[in-house]
Amino acid sequence: MNENDIREKVQRLLKGKVEQYTITRGVNQEYYCSVPQKEASHAIAILARDEFELTCLFCVQNFKETGLSMIHVFEKKNYAQFLILEYTISHRSPKEAESIALLFPSANWYEREITDGFGIRFPKSFDQRRLFLHESYPEEFHPLLKSFRNKKDAAKPSKKRKLQPYPFKPVEGEGVYQIGVGPVHAGIIEPGHFRFSVIGETIANLEIRMFYKHRGIEKFAEGKKPEECVALAEAISGDESIANAVGFCNAVERISGLSVPQRAICLRTIFMELERMYALLGDLAGMVIDVAYPVGASPFFMLREEIFRKNETMTGSRFLRQIICIGGVTKDVAQESLHDLMQCTKIWSEQLKDAVSAVKSLPSVTDRFESTGIIRKTLVRPLHLTGPIAKASGMFRDTRVEHPYGMYTHLPIARKILEKGDVMARFETKAVEILDSAQLIQRILMEIKSSEIKTERSIKDGCALSVVEAVRGQNMHWIQIKDGKVERYKIRTASFCNWLAIEHAVMGNIVPDFPLINKSLNLSYAGTDL
Amino acid sequence: MNAISNIFRKKITETLSKEDLETKEAGMQLKKEINTIFGRSLSIREVDAGSDNATEIELVNLTTPHYDAEQYGIAFVASPRHADAIIITGAVTINMAEAVKKVYEATPHPKLVIAVGDDACNGGILKGSYATLGGAEAVLPIDWKIPGNPPSPKEILKGLLALMQSIRDKK
Missing domain, CATH: 1.10.645.10 (Cytochrome-c3 Hydrogenase, chain B)
Structure with missing residues (x-):
């Protein structure tokens, strides 16, 4: 059993470095740490330096106050509880947030997911392509916003619109060739696309593309x-x-x-x-x-x-x-x-x-x-x-x-x-x-x-x-x-x-x-x- | 050892201790139907249009030792070009719709399209979601439905048998 208290740990780390923060206890095994948007990246950087691990990053609309809240779930080795760091993007400011994908590589997919779902942009991120919304979804379609009412055919692709192919990361050089596999595979398995860049027989790079089965x-x-x-x-x-x-x-x-x-x-x-x-x-x-x-x-x-x-x-x-x-x-x-x-x-x-x-x-x-x-x-x-x-x-x-x-x-x-x-x-x-x-x-x-x-x-x-x-x-x-x-x-x-x-x-x-x-x-x- | 002794020799095989007679019987009937209608084999291409993967697991189970559907003439093939029938699972997602249509187009005529599982039959649990177009019918003409969440291998075999019988009745 891990008896360490994550609340004390976070208080020790943030003390004197982050001006405003509040920590409250959640109902299960989580603590909520609330910070203003301008201090968030600083607080996250402190946690990253102390080897906190990003469990998940997602967005909630109208969580504690009106607006879009970014919810970061962190865990740390030898601590049983989770730390949920959240900040709200004020509805007056542009719908933008700072990317944390350089600190936590797993954040990139989460951020792209948030952009698709809520329309929040991460202007400094190294990868801002769409994630679960593929080509046939219209631009500026953000299904997880409360203003979007879920119904069939809400995003039905129009036949007229010309679709731009998904930009895979280019891999170039002498003798490099591409093998595209999927979404439909040879066996009885689920759909996904694998883009191999190969030199001879050896795989030099693989980029996966998922979300063909996005069901909402x-x-x-x-x-x-x-x-x-x-x-x-x-x-x-x-x-x-x-x-x-x-x-x-x-x-x-x-x-x-x-x-x-x-x-x-x-x-x-x-x-x-x-x-x-x-x-x-x-x-x-x-x-x-x-x-x-x-x-x-x-x-x-x-x-x-x-x-x-x-x-x-x-x-x-x-x-x-x-x-x-x-x-x-x-x-x-x-x-x-x-x-x-x-x-x-x-x-x-x-x-x-x-x-x-x-x-x-x-x-x-x-x-x-x-x-x-x-x-x-x-x-x-x-x-x-x-x-x-x-x-x-x-x-x-x-x-x-x-x-x-x-x-x-x-x-x-x-x-x-x-x-x-x-x-x-x-x-x-x-x-x-x-x-x-x-x-x-x-x-x-x-x-x-x-x-x-x-x-x-x-x-x-x-x-x-x-x-x-x-x-x-x-x-x-x-x-x-x-x-x-x-x-x-x-x-x-x-x-x-x-x-x-x-x-x-x-x-x-x-x-x-x-x-x-x-x-x-x-x-x-x-x-x-x- | 010659060809004849091979036929009369005792077979090197073990009987399954927990063989399900009902499945076996449905399978043997199915084999008879496939023999007459398709000349011994029914080749199926499976396409997942947006399922939760449970139906795929049951389709794979059809090929495992307890069922061994190949003995009844059913083969799951790797390419739509080799298929007599397409099995569609899952409600068709917007992201998969194009690929599903391409598989259909790539399968030679005449072809059967079979929806397996509740999601493919009628849109299932996520009916009405922005991300799904509905059951397989939303994009393809469907010949037969095998409902279930997911249907068991036995139910899939029986569903295929009923399909074969309906084809024979029409002839």
């Missing part, structure tokens, strides 16, 4: 009742349904001061770990398939299908959908079913160990896995990489340990990290995670007692931050409720940050290794594009 989830949530948004949270990313539903409900429960019954917390944790198991089994299978060894992938696929079926017998849904609700879970799981789960997890673990060692004993597999797609440890904090990817690159990142919630305050999580950062390290890390999840489930099954499964209470107004460890790392939810309706719902999945790592991982590798590297990360497109 954040805007869609606005004005809805929180109960209605649980299904929306489940739809953020198919194999993170439980993690996002729990993340959303945690925030709403904290705002309303609602305590969840113990049995419901246990069941939620079991579901979260089952989700981790089936999703990561798919990653292992995918990596083995991508080195053309389908026989080795079959055991992983078979285990995965067994988990899907177990999910269905327990909850009625293979993806564990419609089981989480605000205040608990929608239905109880039969005791025999839980008893059976105990046996299953033991058998699955043994089968998994066999399958992993069978794959690792083959030189034709290890030759492709080792030294391929290296992600260096130095990238982890600047890009805010989390989850198995960070653990495979020599840094222990796990929200369940760093910012514990629910049962994770006392459950022991495996602390294994690997140093190499290549595909093999990610394969091994993911295998360890699955085994660890199986053990966690067994431990919870020993603790679980019968009790109520849901607390009913009316929902209050307010805002809260909630983070969960999803399959791919840290997912962040920030929710503001006003008059019983969702006023703003910001989601930042682990994939959003982790995607940028792939541009570094492929450097110096050959193009045919790209699918393998991509699979070893297996990030969510839907969860990034929202």
Whole structure:
């Protein structure tokens, strides 16, 4: 447990350097530090020097006062709480803010996201291209402003307008050629565009372009009742349904001061770990398939299908959908079913160990896995990489340990990290995670007692931050409720940050290794594009 | 060892311990239909127009050992040029609309378009969002719908079977 107090730390840092600031406590594990716009960049620079890490940056309209508020969520090693630094851009001044992307490289995508959503410009930023609004969206269209009423066809592309192609960063030189891949790919996978610049067979540069699946989830949530948004949270990313539903409900429960019954917390944790198991089994299978060894992938696929079926017998849904609700879970799981789960997890673990060692004993597999797609440890904090990817690159990142919630305050999580950062390290890390999840489930099954499964209470107004460890790392939810309706719902999945790592991982590798590297990360497109 | 002994020899295979007979039966029927209508194989190109990825996961599961849809004549192909049918998943986003139309144009005639999952069938949970145009019908002519959030591999197989039967009935 991290007992350090982030409030004291920030007060010590800002004292005498920043004139006006106020720090107030939030309802979950966050502190809000409010500063005037003119002092914001100075305060942020101080935090950057002290190795604070940018968890997320987003904008909220009419947060505390009228106007657009920039919300910076920071975390720091060995501190469990988050610091939310916010300032409001006065509605009298131009809609501009200072870019912080040189201090925090991960901020660039956030800033471009804010420009698209709210029309705030970052005049000094090194990259001011549009992000989630592609060519066919009209100019000066900013869907997250309150003045924009969400409706179908509000942004329907006009046929007359001539579209300017997206300006990819040019890479030039003798023998450099481009390979464009996507958005439609050869397999059954989600859409995204990869622009390779290649010399011979070696990748000299990769630029990714995402957001083909932008569905407008954040805007869609606005004005809805929180109960209605649980299904929306489940739809953020198919194999993170439980993690996002729990993340959303945690925030709403904290705002309303609602305590969840113990049995419901246990069941939620079991579901979260089952989700981790089936999703990561798919990653292992995918990596083995991508080195053309389908026989080795079959055991992983078979285990995965067994988990899907177990999910269905327990909850009625293979993806564990419609089981989480605000205040608990929608239905109880039969005791025999839980008893059976105990046996299953033991058998699955043994089968998994066999399958992993069978794959690792083959030189034709290890030759492709080792030294391929290296992600260096130095990238982890600047890009805010989390989850198995960070653990495979020599840094222990796990929200369940760093910012514990629910049962994770006392459950022991495996602390294994690997140093190499290549595909093999990610394969091994993911295998360890699955085994660890199986053990966690067994431990919870020993603790679980019968009790109520849901607390009913009316929902209050307010805002809260909630983070969960999803399959791919840290997912962040920030929710503001006003008059019983969702006023703003910001989601930042682990994939959003982790995607940028792939541009570094492929450097110096050959193009045919790209699918393998991509699979070893297996990030969510839907969860990034929202 | 010659060709004949290969046929009569005991097969090197294991039976799945948890085989689902209902799926198997639907699959065998589907195979019969595909044999008559498509001359043994139905090649499908999958296009994600803006789904939450759950439907893709279930489509991939169709190719895994518990289902092994290839034994029934279903193949997921890498190019629209090789496809008899297109499976569309997800409500069509504005950002994907152009690419979806191009896939349709690149697929040779005659072709089937199948919407899989609630989002592709009717726009699903995000119906009415500024960023989606609605179900697959918004951009393409649809021949068949397989609803579900997401439909399970078994439901997808049964949906394909119903489609084949409807084609045979029309003939």
